[in-house]
Amino acid sequence: MNSKFSRRQILAQGALASLFSMTHPVLAATSASTPWRNWSGGLACNPAGRFSPSTEADLSEFLSSSQGLIRPVGSGHSFTPLVPTDGHLVVLDQLTGMLAHDTDKLQATFAAGTRLGDMGAPLEAVGQSMLNLPDIDRQTLAGATATATHGTGIGFTCLSGFVTDMRLVTPAGDVLDISESENGELFNAARVSLGALGIVTRMTMQNRAPYRLKAKNWVQPIEEVLEGFDESAASHRHFEMFPLTHSKYALTLAIDETDEPINNPPPSPEEAAAFAQAMAHWATLPPRERMPLVDGLAEQIQPTEVVDTSYKILSNVRNGRFNEMEYSVPKEAGAECLREILQTIIDKEIDVVFPLEYRYVRRDDTWLSMSSGDEDHAAISIHRTAAEDYRPYFDLIEPIFWKYGGRPHWGKIHSLGAAELSELYPRFKDFQMVRNELDPQGRLLNEHLRKLFIS
Numbered sequence: 001m002n003s004k005f006s007r008r009q010i011l012a013q014g015a016l017a018s019l020f021s022m023t024h025p026v027l028a029a030t031s032a033s034t035p036w037r038n039w040s041g042g043l044a045c046n047p048a049g050r051f052s053p054s055t056e057a058d059l060s061e062f063l064s065s066s067q068g069l070i071r072p073v074g075s076g077h078s079f080t081p082l083v084p085t086d087g088h089l090v091v092l093d094q095l096t097g098m099l100a101h102d103t104d105k106l107q108a109t110f111a112a113g114t115r116l117g118d119m120g121a122p123l124e125a126v127g128q129s130m131l132n133l134p135d136i137d138r139q140t141l142a143g144a145t146a147t148a149t150h151g152t153g154i155g156f157t158c159l160s161g162f163v164t165d166m167r168l169v170t171p172a173g174d175v176l177d178i179s180e181s182e183n184g185e186l187f188n189a190a191r192v193s194l195g196a197l198g199i200v201t202r203m204t205m206q207n208r209a210p211y212r213l214k215a216k217n218w219v220q221p222i223e224e225v226l227e228g229f230d231e232s233a234a235s236h237r238h239f240e241m242f243p244l245t246h247s248k249y250a251l252t253l254a255i256d257e258t259d260e261p262i263n264n265p266p267p268s269p270e271e272a273a274a275f276a277q278a279m280a281h282w283a284t285l286p287p288r289e290r291m292p293l294v295d296g297l298a299e300q301i302q303p304t305e306v307v308d309t310s311y312k313i314l315s316n317v318r319n320g321r322f323n324e325m326e327y328s329v330p331k332e333a334g335a336e337c338l339r340e341i342l343q344t345i346i347d348k349e350i351d352v353v354f355p356l357e358y359r360y361v362r363r364d365d366t367w368l369s370m371s372s373g374d375e376d377h378a379a380i381s382i383h384r385t386a387a388e389d390y391r392p393y394f395d396l397i398e399p400i401f402w403k404y405g406g407r408p409h410w411g412k413i414h415s416l417g418a419a420e421l422s423e424l425y426p427r428f429k430d431f432q433m434v435r436n437e438l439d440p441q442g443r444l445l446n447e448h449l450r451k452l453f454i455s
């Protein structure tokens, strides 16, 4: 054990913060004048222009009176090239905020360009709160639902499962209100659309009364967590783990409702810095020599507890830029798939210190959510800092996901195209038909969407 860290009381919350704050020199710019770049910096494009409508009518007029290529963009947090285009980007940064709410149904309608992190406070003011949130809340509502963005918890579908009504402006400029009862044949396609059917301008979400959550972090051997995962997932509102690489330990997180008073101090910068320093030290050693150090440090991490309003607990700030691959495998296959990935990292001596993430997501009835269908899913993520080349690591691990029937997260790195995807989604061909009907000219296609939906 490294004595430098043996005296430190490293807090689990600080450890988690620093795991996602690993910084590296900024990637070299591909062009000094590049006007659009995604969050991780790995994707860029030079669009012909940007259209930022101030009303739905403006958007409809723009679409009906123009003909070129378009791509809707949210906050650019996808790692896959869903957005890059030579045509026009459609940006909904003027269509934001709460538009209406229903106190009896606990539902609220937001303009689709609203960021998730800007929904919590106005919802609370009208006696509502989101059912669940992803790991961060910087995504727009339309962008998050377009890729079936999800949080953690076997009791919760992805965010698209909370949508009750939505409005879509087609590439021809037609305005469609879509719900189970209106244009119902489109409802399960449009809630996870990858921006391939039109521009979503508003969404109504099913919420609940405001609530407070307590988050507990601790370190536990990966095997122990896996053996009790189903039980833990059933007994906590949210349960997940971040397995450390070249280690037998995982950072483990359980979140439950509470009436306890708010107690949510920011993670100690000193402790987070100590953990980041430790990780930097691991990275200087050959992977096969790391385990004693990593385990030694993990054993010193102290459990933490924080209590706050739900939306302040469910999402985090992730400052360190990274790229990510995530596949969802049927829940029953999750543990074996994770074990094989972790063992491969050890056997192949993969030089990675970034932890994995392992969580359950409830099944839903959309056509293209990674958890759609009859089974709940385990979502497994691997990461690389933005300055590193993710390809050798991700290329090695991706076939393991395939072996367990994995479906790639639409917003996270993967290499699949239409042929493979049509095998993974029973309604894939139906989606292709709907896409073709709503966008016969292919105005919304870019190279990546062609690969996903055409060939």
Ligand SMILES: Cc1cc2nc3c(=O)[nH]c(=O)nc-3n(C[C@H](O)[C@H](O)[C@H](O)COP(=O)(O)OP(=O)(O)OC[C@H]3O[C@@H](n4cnc5c(N)ncnc54)[C@H](O)[C@@H]3O)c2cc1C
Pocket: 039, 071, 072, 073, 074, 075, 076, 077, 078, 079, 082, 083, 092, 112, 113, 134, 135, 136, 138, 139, 140, 141, 142, 143, 144, 145, 146, 147, 148, 149, 150, 151, 193, 194, 195, 196, 198, 199, 200, 201, 318, 409, 410, 411, 412
């Ligand atoms: C740090 C980080 C943490 C993350 N954590 C999670 C997580 O916990 N869980 C998870 O599931 N994912 C997670 N993601 C992935 C992220 O949630 C998705 O990639 C999401 O789609 C990004 O939303 P965005 O607003 O940035 O949209 P963008 O990335 O800009 O666009 C995503 C898609 O939405 C479409 N789109 C955007 N606006 C519209 C519109 N108005 N109408 C129609 N289509 C539209 C785009 O065309 C594109 O296809 C994370 C990503 C990052 C960078």
